[in-house]
Amino acid sequence: MADLRGELLDAWRAGVAAVEPARCVLEAVEVADGTVVARGSVVARPRRVVVVAFGKAAPAMARGLAEGLDGLPSTGVVVAPEATAGPWPSIVAGHPVPDAGSVLAGRRVLELAAAAGPDDLLVCCISGGGSALVEVPAEGLELGDLVATTELLLGAGAPIDELNAVRKHLSAVKGGRLAEAARRTTLLTLVLSDVVGDPLDVIASGPTVPDPTTYRDALDVVDRHGLRDRLPGRVVAHLEAGASGLLPETPKRPHPRQTIEVVGNGPRAARAAVERLRRRGITARVVETTLAGEARDVGARVAVARLEVAVGVYAGETTVTVRGDGRGGRNQEAALAAALALEGTDGIFLAAGTDGIDGPTDAAGALVDGGTIARGRAAGLDPYEHLARNDAYAFLAAAGDLVVTGPTGTNVADLWLARPPRPRIR
Structure with missing residues (x-):
């Protein structure tokens, strides 16, 4: 398994190099x-x-x-x-x-x-x-208004298209x-x-x-996440004025x-990762380049999805709805959820940001397998508690499964590689 873990990490690096x-x-x-x-x-x-x-x-x-x-x-x-x-x-x-x-x-x-x-x-x-x-900032707004709005939308798990619909109108x-x-x-x-x-x-x-x-779309985003009463008053007034036709x-x-x-872009990185694996004699294909949704849910699904090849490669960008006070990022959260799905199997899953940065941490993501949960528990940590607190970083660090690259100088969102568990012979 150690050799295949290394192959997946090398393929991820090849994907990142292709989008230098x-x-x-x-x-x-x-x-x-x-x-x-x-x-x-x-x-x-x-x-x-x-x-x-x-x-x-x-x-x-x-x-x-x-x-x-x-x-x-x-x-x-x-x-x-x-x-x-x-x-x-x-x-x-x-x-x-x-x-x-x-x-x-x-x-x-x-x-x-x-x-x-x-x-x-x-x-x-x-x-x-x-x-x-x-x-x-648009006329009548201050930097602090935009900062508060960005932080609230990020904390609510707003996807990038919704976040930017609001930011464009401020x-x-x-x-x-x-x-x-x-x-x-x-x-x-x-x-x-x-x-x-x-x-x-x-x-x-x-x-x-x-x-x-x-402006109406921006207000709809705000309301969809229940933030109208929490945003700075100037921001709400600005969006309402625009929606009423008072601003261009x-x-x-x-x-x-x-x-x-x-x-x-992400598909280019994914294709390069597949090419690297195939050159190493490992069957692989690009499965999906439109990853989206809640990181923990998508990670658990992808990790065990059956494939006709040894390794599936994925690109995209998931989101995290912050419910706890822990430390991590979307790739680490996806990896911890994947590790729970893979527990006790021979499956392997790698999720990392092509920019080398995942959330407010020094990790790009994580590379987990069927033994990750056991390694973390041996350090006295509960994976379910860490997932509930959005604290994947601490658990994955204890398991020795963080991927730390430093900033790569590029950014085409996230690149995932998965070797799903092989069927057990009874």
Whole structure:
């Protein structure tokens, strides 16, 4: 079993390597005789390239773009959770909750977009985490209002599309408003997708694409999670005013001169993991790339799902409804639930975030098997209690099953691999 555990972890790493941001951008963009080309299509022959890169993968995407631009004159900014050296100045901003750095970054991004002229090309490199990292509160709102709203929605287990529907209507940069600021120039948007199905209006809250959601949709999300009485009064008043037609809606029409390329996503990572396993002589296939739902429920289901191959590979992003005061993340919670389903069998299950970060912990996720529960119990821990308290981290640490990689520099949501239990011969 130890050898197969190692094979699954190696396959996960191969999946992450396939969505390395610089590599993805370089494959998508090139310059030929001063003309910028994206996947074979001419974008522009610019006097200058203006770059705004934001998200967890922004530093690496920026490095790849700088190499691909082949010396074209350029300026720009890179926004990420940590300081980084790169081709353009960087701003450190908050994630998963926006902070003062996020507002500084948001204002700088809007400034660069508005300054880009008809002879320029604005390139937006967007990746997961961008919603928090770049922010400008809508008129009449303050950063604290947006922080409180984000925290309440995250705590309620709101999926990313619902969370972003609200955030777009509280912001001056999200929901197509960045593209609106760049109306004078040509726009190239490069996306490293961390959202199931690659919905461009959801990834980083869709700053460069039309927003199909409305103020009424945002209020419906708030009410669905029972949060109207808990949100800051200014936020509720703002959403209600918008729903009543007293505020202009988010942009609904596309930028007239924009090219959009999704350069990497979960399915790409999943396919690479399968290829790695097959090269090692292990039968495998991509089973699902639209994982969603409550992490513990989905993890328990996937871990024991029967397959015609040895290993199933999955991509997507689940959610956790926080009920306790423990520590963990969606992948750890899924793994602990999977470990309970696998107890006493020869099954193996790996769940980890491709960004190397799972919740407010130092782990990317966990790699569990039929002996995980016994190892945790030997340390005096009760798996059911830890699951009830959303405290998967402590149990999995005691079992020796956490996967700790550190930040990977990419982000296409989560990548899971499962070897379900083999039928017992009686």
